[in-house]
Amino acid sequence: MIFFLDTANLDELREAASWGVVSGVTTNPSLVAREGKVDFGSHIRAVTEIVDGPVSVEVLSMETGPMIEEARSLVPISPNVVIKIPMTPAGMGAVKVLSSEGVAVNVTLIFTPQQALLAAAAGAAYVSPFVGRLDDIGEDGVGVVGDIAQVFSMQDIGTKVLAASIRHPAHVVQCALAGADVATVPFKVLKQLFHHPLTDKGIEKFLADWEGYNKNHGR
Numbered sequence: 253m254i255f256f257l258d259t260a261n262l263d264e265l266r267e268a269a270s271w272g273v274v275s276g277v278t279t280n281p282s283l284v285a286r287e288g289k290v291d292f293g294s295h296i297r298a299v300t301e302i303v304d305g306p307v308s309v310e311v312l313s314m315e316t317g318p319m320i321e322e323a324r325s326l327v328p329i330s331p332n333v334v335i336k337i338p339m340t341p342a343g344m345g346a347v348k349v350l351s352s353e354g355v356a357v358n359v360t361l362i363f364t365p366q367q368a369l370l371a372a373a374a375g376a377a378y379v380s381p382f383v384g385r386l387d388d389i390g391e392d393g394v395g396v397v398g399d400i401a402q403v404f405s406m407q408d409i410g411t412k413v414l415a416a417s418i419r420h421p422a423h424v425v426q427c428a429l430a431g432a433d434v435a436t437v438p439f440k441v442l443k444q445l446f447h448h449p450l451t452d453k454g455i456e457k458f459l460a461d462w463e464g465y466n467k468n469h470g471r
């Protein structure tokens with residue numbers, strides 16, 4: 253399982269990219285809106301310049317034709333752009349056309365394996381099940397990721413399972429065990445993944461021991 257960063261914040265992206273573990277980015281209208289007044293196209297271009305790998309950009313139109321037109325206007329921003337389309341009948345119509353043109357599409361707002369199968373049938377490159385939002389309503393988000401991964405594997409479907417709405421480090425491990433291909437994680441969760449008190453304690457001890465050795469040997 254690889255990591256994408258779920259953000260539209262350039263500072264977070266620069267920092268996370270420097271850690272060498274981020275293979276792509278997912279954005280959505282809520283995340284872009286959090287960045288205040290930005291020129292949308294330039295902002296997305298800046299994102300694609302920071303991180304090598306797929307950058308999901310969501311369309312805002314709700315009808316098939318306008319979604320396709322919007323996607324076609326976003327694709328030239330960078331070869332890394334992946335078009336994010338919501339799971340609706342109109343959306344799947346757009347996925348069919350765009351995927352046949354060679355455009356990679358991430359179908360978002362997936363909450364069931366049935367929706368994931370529909371997205372795959374339309375030609376999606378990725379499906380994004382929302383783990384945390386399922387947990388929020390008392391359902392089993394990780395279970396849905398596992399069911400989708402299992403069905404895709406049994407049916408030999410090449411669409412990637414991109415676990416989204418990841419809220420904490422345990423979700424990351426659970427999604428990996430469930431067979432997700434990608435976890436898109438918020439910056440805060442990515443930072444949490446690095447930390448363990450014994451790692452910090454171990455570093456402190458190594459450095460203190462080395463300092464002691466140098467003192468004892470007059471260095």
Ligand code: G3P
Pocket residue numbers: 258278279280382384385416417418436
């Ligand atoms: O990229 C969409 C997704 O990750 C949203 O997460 O926390 O708003 O449910 P959240």
